[in-house]
Amino acid sequence: MERLLSEGVDVCRLGLGEPDTVVPAHVQEAAIAAIRENFSHYTSTAGILPLRTAIAARLEEEIGVAYEPSEVIVSTGGKQAIFNALGALVAPGDEVLILVPYWVSFPEMVRFLGATPVFVETGRESGYRATAADIERHVTPSTRVLILNSPNNPSGAVYASAELAAIAEVCRRRDLWVVSDEVYSTFVYTAEGHRSIAALPGMRERTVVVNAASKTFGMTGWRVGYAAAPAAAAGTMVTLQSHVTSNVNTIAQRAALAAIGGPHAWLDGVRADYARRREELVRGVRATRGLTAELPDGAFYVWADTSWWSGRELAGRKIRDAGDLAALLLERARVAVMPGAAFGSPMHLRLSFAAAPAELAEGVRRMQELLGTVTA
Helix, strand or coil: CHHHHHCCCCCEECCCCCCCCCCCHHHHHHHHHHHHCCCCCCCCCCCCHHHHHHHHHHHHHHHCCCCCHHHEEEECHHHHHHHHHHHHHCCCCCEEEEEECCCCHHHHHHHHCCCEEEEEECCHHHCCCCCHHHHHHCCCCCEEEEEEECCCCCCCCCCCHHHHHHHHHHHHHCCCEEEEECCCCCCECCCCCCCCHHHCCCCHHHEEEEEECCCCCCCHHHCCEEEECCHHHHHHHHHHHHCCCCCCCHHHHHHHHHHHHCCCCHHHHHHHHHHHHHHHHHHHHHCECCCEECCCCECCEEEEECHHHCCCEECCEECCCHHHHHHHHHHHHCEECEEHHHHCCCCEEEEECCCCHHHHHHHHHHHHHHHCECCC
């Protein structure tokens, strides 16, 4: 796709993993002020105290869990926060439960640490959510951690309170830690809204909550993530980060402080807009020959099942999996989507509705021109 874009080819980018929102003006101004004030020296590895204090306040407001600033670590994106957490909790030979579909880096992080990823499959019939029983069936004496991603990237699955309570009971009884990736917590479209497993009885002390400024505030390139964890785990995570990257970019920290500590009412409008786009994209996908999709409860992706195409021919080529379909969509229709193999599901495509409405509509039109349409 990058080559096509560099050549000036018009590509509908429906594979993007970032929102199309503009960073708020007050956040931009905070970064500019930090530069002008020469705020350019080392900070604490865990981040500046005002930012960690603001994060603790936001977490208490958003998920109902109180943390001391000393239990908060600011990291270079949510990715580093997750790696720090796993590095603090996992040893070679341990097993880590990963729910399928998963974010692409989860298994590789686990393997890098010498541990073993154990995959818990989910499907369309369950809304791509694992039950407590599904999880417990995969627990062994070597199981150390469950990675829970809600809202989920790529499926958009969101775990409700009752489901989290059942999973929490398994984690307490089987002595499991949870790394709870809540990076998409702003983008939940259910009446209940976002819930964190850390808020349940007995779970704060065995959960690392991960979030970031990236998705919520459109600050993906600023690379500011954060984690909140019990004091001992937080201390180990800070030590690990101190030997890898030290503190996050100081200018980005000041910008994140303005974002996280600033006004958030404008996010309601963003969420409502994305909810409308979500419905439009799902309608378009369902009207496309050979594709099926559920309405996601969270994040900003549609997880499209392409199984119908397996073994069929399109544009003179035999389709084996969603990867073949994605390649043809880019080559023939100039539509970029993400094949599901990297997320643990080779028969799915991830499509983002965090693109401009006009680009979404044109992308769907091009897809249907290549793949065909179905009537209700």
